[in-house]
Amino acid sequence: AQRPTVSGFGRLKEAWNTAIGHSPSRFAIGVFTLLILLFTLLFSLPIASASGTVTPLADALFTAVSVICVTGLSTVDMSTHWSAAGNVFVYVGVQIGAVGVLTLASILGMIISRKLGLRAKLIAAGDTNPMRMHHGPVAEGQAIRLGEIGSLLLTVATSLIVIEGAVALLLFPRMLIDGVDPGTAAWQSFYYSAMAFTNTGFTPNAAGLGSFSNDYFFLGILAVGVFLGALGFPVIFALRKNLFHPRKLPLHAKLTIVTTLILVVAGAIVFTVLEFDNRKTLGGMNAGDTAFQSFFLSVMTRSGGFNAIEIGDLNGSSKLVASMLMFIGGGSASTAGGIKVTTLAVLFLAAWAEAKGNPDMEAFGRRIPQDVVRVALSVVFWGAAIVAIATIILIQMTKDPLENVLFDVVSAFGTVGLSTGLTETLDDPGKYVLAVTMLLGRVGTVTLAAAVAASTSSKLYRRPEERPIVG
Amino acid sequence: AQRPTVSGFGRLKEAWNTAIGHSPSRFAIGVFTLLILLFTLLFSLPIASASGTVTPLADALFTAVSVICVTGLSTVDMSTHWSAAGNVFVYVGVQIGAVGVLTLASILGMIISRKLGLRAKLIAAGDTNPMRMHHGPVAEGQAIRLGEIGSLLLTVATSLIVIEGAVALLLFPRMLIDGVDPGTAAWQSFYYSAMAFTNTGFTPNAAGLGSFSNDYFFLGILAVGVFLGALGFPVIFALRKNLFHPRKLPLHAKLTIVTTLILVVAGAIVFTVLEFDNRKTLGGMNAGDTAFQSFFLSVMTRSGGFNAIEIGDLNGSSKLVASMLMFIGGGSASTAGGIKVTTLAVLFLAAWAEAKGNPDMEAFGRRIPQDVVRVALSVVFWGAAIVAIATIILIQMTKDPLENVLFDVVSAFGTVGLSTGLTETLDDPGKYVLAVTMLLGRVGTVTLAAAVAASTSSKLYRRPEERPIVG
Numbered sequence: 001a002q003r004p005t006v007s008g009f010g011r012l013k014e015a016w017n018t019a020i021g022h023s024p025s026r027f028a029i030g031v032f033t034l035l036i037l038l039f040t041l042l043f044s045l046p047i048a049s050a051s052g053t054v055t056p057l058a059d060a061l062f063t064a065v066s067v068i069c070v071t072g073l074s075t076v077d078m079s080t081h082w083s084a085a086g087n088v089f090v091y092v093g094v095q096i097g098a099v100g101v102l103t104l105a106s107i108l109g110m111i112i113s114r115k116l117g118l119r120a121k122l123i124a125a126g127d128t129n130p131m132r133m134h135h136g137p138v139a140e141g142q143a144i145r146l147g148e149i150g151s152l153l154l155t156v157a158t159s160l161i162v163i164e165g166a167v168a169l170l171l172f173p174r175m176l177i178d179g180v181d182p183g184t185a186a187w188q189s190f191y192y193s194a195m196a197f198t199n200t201g202f203t204p205n206a207a208g209l210g211s212f213s214n215d216y217f218f219l220g221i222l223a224v225g226v227f228l229g230a231l232g233f234p235v236i237f238a239l240r241k242n243l244f245h246p247r248k249l250p251l252h253a254k255l256t257i258v259t260t261l262i263l264v265v266a267g268a269i270v271f272t273v274l275e276f277d278n279r280k281t282l283g284g285m286n287a288g289d290t291a292f293q294s295f296f297l298s299v300m301t302r303s304g305g306f307n308a309i310e311i312g313d314l315n316g317s318s319k320l321v322a323s324m325l326m327f328i329g330g331g332s333a334s335t336a337g338g339i340k341v342t343t344l345a346v347l348f349l350a351a352w353a354e355a356k357g358n359p360d361m362e363a364f365g366r367r368i369p370q371d372v373v374r375v376a377l378s379v380v381f382w383g384a385a386i387v388a389i390a391t392i393i394l395i396q397m398t399k400d401p402l403e404n405v406l407f408d409v410v411s412a413f414g415t416v417g418l419s420t421g422l423t424e425t426l427d428d429p430g431k432y433v434l435a436v437t438m439l440l441g442r443v444g445t446v447t448l449a450a451a452v453a454a455s456t457s458s459k460l461y462r463r464p465e466e467r468p469i470v471g
Numbered sequence: 472a473q474r475p476t477v478s479g480f481g482r483l484k485e486a487w488n489t490a491i492g493h494s495p496s497r498f499a500i501g502v503f504t505l506l507i508l509l510f511t512l513l514f515s516l517p518i519a520s521a522s523g524t525v526t527p528l529a530d531a532l533f534t535a536v537s538v539i540c541v542t543g544l545s546t547v548d549m550s551t552h553w554s555a556a557g558n559v560f561v562y563v564g565v566q567i568g569a570v571g572v573l574t575l576a577s578i579l580g581m582i583i584s585r586k587l588g589l590r591a592k593l594i595a596a597g598d599t600n601p602m603r604m605h606h607g608p609v610a611e612g613q614a615i616r617l618g619e620i621g622s623l624l625l626t627v628a629t630s631l632i633v634i635e636g637a638v639a640l641l642l643f644p645r646m647l648i649d650g651v652d653p654g655t656a657a658w659q660s661f662y663y664s665a666m667a668f669t670n671t672g673f674t675p676n677a678a679g680l681g682s683f684s685n686d687y688f689f690l691g692i693l694a695v696g697v698f699l700g701a702l703g704f705p706v707i708f709a710l711r712k713n714l715f716h717p718r719k720l721p722l723h724a725k726l727t728i729v730t731t732l733i734l735v736v737a738g739a740i741v742f743t744v745l746e747f748d749n750r751k752t753l754g755g756m757n758a759g760d761t762a763f764q765s766f767f768l769s770v771m772t773r774s775g776g777f778n779a780i781e782i783g784d785l786n787g788s789s790k791l792v793a794s795m796l797m798f799i800g801g802g803s804a805s806t807a808g809g810i811k812v813t814t815l816a817v818l819f820l821a822a823w824a825e826a827k828g829n830p831d832m833e834a835f836g837r838r839i840p841q842d843v844v845r846v847a848l849s850v851v852f853w854g855a856a857i858v859a860i861a862t863i864i865l866i867q868m869t870k871d872p873l874e875n876v877l878f879d880v881v882s883a884f885g886t887v888g889l890s891t892g893l894t895e896t897l898d899d900p901g902k903y904v905l906a907v908t909m910l911l912g913r914v915g916t917v918t919l920a921a922a923v924a925a926s927t928s929s930k931l932y933r934r935p936e937e938r939p940i941v942g
């Protein structure tokens with residue numbers, strides 16, 4: 001009452017600026033929380049379930065988190081529990097979740113650009129400024145210039161429509177050949193396509209991939225969809241521009257593609273070695289089947305979440321390897337989760353440079369600034385802390401073996417959706433723990449980016465330096 | 472024959488300089504390997520075993536590695552397998568192993584000081600050099616100045632004799648009160664004292680700590696011995712100088728002491744919460760016993776390795792927490808293993824500064840330079856890689872549960888010596904895998920320090936900078 005009257009629009013704009021500008025990390029968490037609450041409500045509605053009854057809160061919330069975070073874990077049978085309306089909610093939810101991450105990344109990028117504006121100008125004025133190498137302007141690969149936002153959003157929309165459409169068009173005739181009726185094939189081809197490209201991994205069939213688990217054409221297309229989704233939009237954006245000039249790709253795209261390929265191949269080889277004599281998984285297969293299934297599993301740990309072999313039947317060693325791959329996850333600003341492949345690459349390059357005694361980290365003829373290392377290790381530190389705490393709580397609750405609990409927790413954190421079978425046996429408190437893990441895993445890195453963006457505090461003095469011994 | 476004649480001493484000196492100066496990391500590994508081979512031979516001798524027979528190679532080697540690396544894991548019953556001569560080998564071996572680590576650290580420190588000499592002078596000449604903050608001279612806490620080496624070695628010898636002597640003198644009368652005969656009490660008090668301060672954790676009694684496992688006076692003294700040993704000689708050195716002026720302590724000592732205390736207290740609280748209703752461990756105890764046993768277990772994961780409760784009876788959650796604490800380990804240049812508490816502290820401070828958006832990491836009014844972060848993450852990266860690979864191999868070999876395999880592998884890597892019981896069931900290939908893990912865990916950080924010391928390559932040009940997206 002004491003303040004001068006402000007128009008409704010002005011107040012809204014003010015609130016918007018306050019929300020985004022002052023605390024982008026709270027804004028990111030707020031957006032995700034609102035979406036989750038909305039979808040919890042939708043999934044609770046009687047029209048959403050096949051039985052026409054209210055879905056219990058824990059299951060509705062878990063499904064909402066799993067959908068919005070494109071995780072793919074479930075506490076209900078996804079193929080039978082939901083009605084047609086429920087399936088539409090799932091379909092729309094994963095698209096919103098997948099695009100939402102990038103939209104937030106774009107908004108945060110805009111904020112970063114704005115905040116860096118003044119500083120970048122000052123630095124440009126003083127080209128010899130020694131701080132430049134550490135706090136210089138964000139390079140081409142990362143900074144989303146204001147003029148690029150439109151172009152970027154267009155790429156997102158285009159790539160979503162083109163890639164999901166293409167995948168659906170390839171799946172549809174194959175499903176007809178496999179004897180699926182045209183109506184079911186029509187909606188399921190789009191459902192599968194969305195679940196692949198958004199890296200969600202829900203399946204509309206009763207027995208997981210069911211009859212398709214030996215259809216290598218079908219599985220191969222799914223794997224391609226998952227792979228493209230997990231690369232991340234910045235890489236797709238860069239590829240669209242420089243597809244036929246790979247040497248011109250920005251460092252970020254090169255690092256993402258090379259690290260992803262190394263992880264997929266190495267994962268496939270390790271799974272083959274560990275499982276070739278396991279009768280329950282690859283033991284009874286011929287060489288071709290073994291190779292394909294190892295590759296498929298390796299790609300799916302990126303964060304696809306489809307499984308053609310039972311995860312619960314894997315050896316403990318394979319479960320641990322899969323957990324490590326899921327923790328790493330996919331590309332930055334992608335529909336995949338985890339700490340991201342570039343984070344691993346930067347940590348490896350740093351550890352390598354340290355072992356070689358090089359002051360600089362280098363990759364593809366470029367020097368990577370030291371401050372990127374600190375961001376990378378922060379991501380891993382908080383990620384490991386989240387996984388450790390969730391695992392300790394869930395083991396204590398369930399008294400289940402560590403390899404299964406760790407697997408499902410990392411699957412939730414990395415928004416992968418593969419499960420040893422533990423998730424569906426959880427009681428309500430366990431479901432809530434896993435739901436929080438999914439949410440933190442999904443918004444964690446977005447939040448971190450926001451925290452970096454919010455870094456405007458500049459100190460007038462620096463404390464004296466002292467060097468502790470480490471290691 | 473073509474070269475001019477060199478005196479025997481000259482040649483020896485040349486070989487010495489080549490070995491240490493050119494590749495200190497190989498030198499460190501070489502010293503440890505020679506010691507291990509020597510003690511493998513000693514433990515193989517018939518006079519070393521109580522039965523007067525030759526101990527199998529796998530067991531002799533495993534014991535030698537466990538002794539020289541002050542780990543405390545065993546594949547034979549340490550209380551009955553060895554003769555008096557064998558026990559003397561164990562006693563002498565752990566003292567050599569414990570002092571050996573620091574001696575190597577001193578030599579490496581000397582090399583670092585020498586190599587930095589020219590560079591430090593150049594930097595001092597150009598005080599405004601922007602590189603100073605990142606590659607400045609090693610600060611007081613870390614650099615072992617040439618003149619200090621003598622003083623340092625004196626501290627090592629003094630602290631070893633004084634602390635082990637004091638601990639033995641406290642244990643001896645207590646053992647007499649407990650009804651042990653004077654002869655046995657005399658040698659066992661020194662044996663226990665050495666096993667505590669060197670953080671080895673072997674026990675001369677048939678049933679582990681046997682009759683002492685409820686003697687809180689006895690256990691308390693052991694815990695103090697372990698705690699002091701795990702702080703590390705640089706901290707003991709600093710404490711001797713500034714015991715009554717804690718604010719004057721170097722940053723390294725403050726970080727080590729505070730982080731260690733936080734870990735001990737937090738560990739004790741977590742163990743209490745996770746085990747208070749576990750009938751096999753703390754479940755049947757009153758509040759006082761529960762508190763003491765939780766503290767004792769927490770201190771022992773630092774890398775002491777004595778256990779008053781059966782590790783195999785702990786809940787999976789507690790085993791995971793203990794594994795995490797063992798991975799962290801004790802202080803730098805101490806008899807404890809692991810990645811070291813200061814490494815964790817630096818990573819936490821870096822992750823904290825990143826989340827707060829601060830360009831500098833600060834602790835106790837000091838700024839910690841960025842290059843320390845890279846060393847810290849390298850230690851963790853290689854450590855995690857060693858633990859992961861050893862765990863995957865051993866799970867695949869034994870098909871045992873992840874919580875037990877991970878526990879024993881981390882116990883080996885962190886030279887802790889606690890065991891879920893897995894180690895004694897291993898076949899020969901399994902013993903070799905664990906022996907390699909112990910050796911890598913022990914020399915890993917020494918080697919890394921050496922690699923850093925060897926870092927003299929200075930490039931004439933720097934590559935253009937580019938910043939990948941991480942997280």
Ligand SMILES: [K+]
Pocket residue numbers: 070071072199200201303304305415416417
């Ligand atoms: K997923």
Ligand SMILES: [K+]
Pocket residue numbers: 541542543670671672774775776886887888
């Ligand atoms: K030990």
